[in-house]
Amino acid sequence: xxxxxxxxxxxxxxxxxxxxxxxxxxxxxxxxxxxxxxxxxxxxxxxxxxxxxxxxxxxxxxxxxxxxxxxxxxxxxxxxxxxxxxxxxxxxxxxxxxxxxxxxxxxxxxxxxxxxxxxxxxxxxxxxxxxxxxxxxxxxxxxxxxxxxxxxxxxxxxxxxxxxxxxxxxxxxxxxxxxxxxxxxxxxxxxxxxxxxxxxxxxxxxxxxxxxxxxxxxxxxxxxxxxxxxxxxxxxxxxxxxxxxxxxxxxxxxxxxxxxxxxxxxxxxxxxxxxxxxxxxxxxxxxxxxxxxxxxxxxxxxxxxxxxxxxxxxxxxxxxxxxxxxxxxxxxxxxxxxxxxxxxxxxxxxxxxxxxxxxxxxxxxxxxxxxxxxxxxxxxxxxxxxxxxxxxxxxxxxxxxxxxxxxxxxxxxxxxxxxxxxxxxxxxxxxxxx
Numbered sequence: 001x002x003x004x005x006x007x008x009x010x011x012x013x014x015x016x017x018x019x020x021x022x023x024x025x026x027x028x029x030x031x032x033x034x035x036x037x038x039x040x041x042x043x044x045x046x047x048x049x050x051x052x053x054x055x056x057x058x059x060x061x062x063x064x065x066x067x068x069x070x071x072x073x074x075x076x077x078x079x080x081x082x083x084x085x086x087x088x089x090x091x092x093x094x095x096x097x098x099x100x101x102x103x104x105x106x107x108x109x110x111x112x113x114x115x116x117x118x119x120x121x122x123x124x125x126x127x128x129x130x131x132x133x134x135x136x137x138x139x140x141x142x143x144x145x146x147x148x149x150x151x152x153x154x155x156x157x158x159x160x161x162x163x164x165x166x167x168x169x170x171x172x173x174x175x176x177x178x179x180x181x182x183x184x185x186x187x188x189x190x191x192x193x194x195x196x197x198x199x200x201x202x203x204x205x206x207x208x209x210x211x212x213x214x215x216x217x218x219x220x221x222x223x224x225x226x227x228x229x230x231x232x233x234x235x236x237x238x239x240x241x242x243x244x245x246x247x248x249x250x251x252x253x254x255x256x257x258x259x260x261x262x263x264x265x266x267x268x269x270x271x272x273x274x275x276x277x278x279x280x281x282x283x284x285x286x287x288x289x290x291x292x293x294x295x296x297x298x299x300x301x302x303x304x305x306x307x308x309x310x311x312x313x314x315x316x317x318x319x320x321x322x323x324x325x326x327x328x329x330x331x332x333x334x335x336x337x338x339x340x341x342x343x344x345x346x347x348x349x350x351x352x353x354x355x356x357x358x359x360x361x362x363x364x365x366x367x368x369x370x371x372x373x374x375x376x377x378x379x380x381x382x383x384x385x386x387x388x389x390x391x392x393x394x395x396x397x398x399x400x401x402x403x404x405x406x407x408x409x410x411x412x413x414x415x416x417x418x419x420x421x422x423x424x425x426x427x428x429x430x431x432x433x434x
Contacts, residue, residue: 005418007332008431013411014334018404020395023202023264032259041255045228050258057265058193058208061176062185066217068209068225069253073172073194075224076207078105079251080168080190081140082223083209083216086111090139093165095125096344096376097384098144101194102170103345106142107358114138114374115346117381121296123147123310123391126383127155134159140166145174145184148200148305149297153179153187168192172207175200176268177305184305190216195261200271200305203261206253215239224251274398275306278405282309285409290317290416291326309394310340318419325426326415327392333411340391344384346376 004010036042036050044051055067070076086092088110094103096115106113117129123146130141141160143151160167171177171185172194178184185191190213193199195206211217218239221230226246234243283294293312297304313323323339330337350356354373378385397404415422425431 003414005329005332005414005421006334007329007425008421012332012334013414014404014407017334017336018397018401020336020397022198024267024398026263029260029263032263033256036255036259044252044255046232047229050255050262051253054253054258054262054265055208057262058210061265062183062191062210064186064210065212066210066214068217068220069258070207070209070224070251071253072101072205072251073170073192073196073207074101074105075249075251076192076194076209077101077142077168077170078108079209079220079223080192080211080216081105081109081111081142082247083190083211083213083218083220084140084166084168085219086140089137091135091137093130093133093138093141095142095144095146095384096346096381097123097125097342097387098146098170098345099172099342100345100348101172102142102144111139112137112373115351115376115381118146118344118384118387119152120383120387122149122151122298123384123387124149124151125156127152127159130156130159134163134165138163138165140168142168142170143188144170144172145177145305146307147295147310148174148177148307149295150174150177150179150184150301150304152298152300153182153184154300157187172196172199173307174305176272176303177301178303180300181302185210189213190220195257198307200307201261201265201268203253203257203264206257206261219247222246224249226250271398272303272305274400275396276304278397278401279304279306279309281402282405282408285405286311286412289409289412290314291321291419292412292416306396309396310391311394312390313392314390318416319423321419321423322426323392325422326419329415329422330411333414335408335411336395338393340388340393343388344381346380347378347385351376 006012051069058067086109090111091114092106092111094113097118103113117126119126125143167188169188169191174184190211193208195203197204218234230243234240286294295310
């Protein structure tokens with residue numbers, strides 16, 4: 001048997017637990033922000049300065065025609081739905097297991113989100129359930145590459161072509177990740193990346209929209225980049241007359257955010273390499289340890305983004321040991337593991353009522369829209385619910401640390417071997433006697 005559990009007074013398997021702090025801030029990052037401040041470069045009205053350089057870097061990396069920097073990933077998603085011309089009566093298929101920003105802007109353009117279940121192993125949107133939910137009113141599909149693992153793009157693109165859907169990729173977890181060597185963010189009519197502070201390319205707050213479609217780009221520009229930027233970039237006869245006013249919102253990115261994201265973007269490939277080295281190694285060592293199963297990485301996910309590391313807890317392999325006790329024991333050993341906190345959207349009250357009393361652009365949704373709005377309840381999307389309930393999270397450590405990964409494995413093994421003592425602890429409420 002392994003040494004005594006740390007929870008019961010033994011020495012921890014990870015004597016010096018690593019701290020996770022993101023993003024790494026270098027001297028060059030700091031110097032750039034100081035220079036912007038000294039130059040009083042505090043806001044932009046056109047495509048200029050750090051914003052232009054950031055957008056150009058994204059255009060080059062992803063080989064796309066247009067990139068539009070935003071104040072947030074949510075703003076970029078709203079701009080994508082607006083840019084596609086979605087509106088009242090249009091159904092947009094969307095994952096129920098995703099961050100709320102993937103779906104909430106659909107309401108703001110007065111379209112109707114129709115939720116879709118997840119694959120049970122990756123947590124990504126399930127292509128089979130996509131097809132089941134397509135109706136004559138379905139106009140678009142938005143997908144999220146959860147945790148940086150590519151969705152099944154071969155099957156999804158077949159459905160998009162078959163049913164003539166427009167596709168929006170939410171790549172907020174998946175900067176630089178790929179499907180069969182093709183970069184995520186290059187499949188959709190529009191793709192969106194969050195640049196929020198926890199993302200692989202971090203601006204603090206920010207987002208970016210990519211597209212090859214000039215109309216999407218011009219509409220998105222008019223929505224949130226009125227006046228100078230719109231006058232510079234909106235050239236079509238259809239939309240140029242409105243460049244002076246735009247369509248009412250200010251989604252411009254702050255120069256400091258653009259500068260920081262530009263510097264972080266230079267290090268993206270190194271960040272991805274570090275995470276894949278650590279976490280694929282950890283997965284290889286966890287295989288076969290009772291109670292834990294590493295995240296699934298399918299063959300087509302040729303580069304994983306690893307927004308977080310999300311393994312499965314298998315309580316049946318430890319004779320029903322509860323997840324809270326399991327996590328408590330691992331945390332005592334020095335493993336920074338937590339219960340995953342994200343829930344599927346269909347479990348939120350907003351998706352369980354016909355009328356949420358919302359206002360979109362100053363008017364309530366029409367009776368027609370309310371009458372077709374779908375209400376959901378627990379049990380409607382069982383794979384999403386099971387994935388959310390059975391997974392844990394570890395930070396996506398980027399710096400090389402094979403010794404720490406080995407110590408994590410020792411901790412998982414130690415807890416599994418002494419699960420019977422933890423079950424006694426659960427039953428009695430007292431530590432196992434020495």
